Amino acid sequence: YLNDGKNLFEDWLAHQGVSWKVGETAARLIEDGTLPPFIVVGIDAPGAFRSMNYLPFPPGTGDGNFRPEAARWPGGGVDSYMERVVH
Numbered sequence: 001y002l003n004d005g006k007n008l009f010e011d012w013l014a015h016q017g018v019s020w021k022v023g024e025t026a027a028r029l030i031e032d033g034t035l036p037p038f039i040v041v042g043i044d045a046p047g048a049f050r051s052m053n054y055l056p057f058p059p060g061t062g063d064g065n066f067r068p069e070a071a072r073w074p075g076g077g078v079d080s081y082m083e084r085v086v087h
Contacts, residue, residue, distance in 0.1 A: 006042075008023070026040055027039065
């Protein structure tokens with residue numbers, strides 16, 4: 001699963017006009033045997049409000065002052081989320 005689904009595959013859909021080329025990269029890694037066949041799931045982002053979904057603090061503050069509701073997010077907040085992502 002990858003965030004920012006519009007940025008994954010097609011330049012014309014990408015936020016800044018250049019995609020991450022996930023399809024081409026996945027195909028190359030599968031074709032050369034680096035990885036077994038797999039699928040990529042792109043999770044769409046809500047446009048201008050995307051950072052409200054991804055950041056544990058109000059956009060633009062960035063000084064570590066976490067949003068107070070972060071602990072109630074699915075997964076239990078930043079620490080729980082990162083534990084799940086890493087492990």
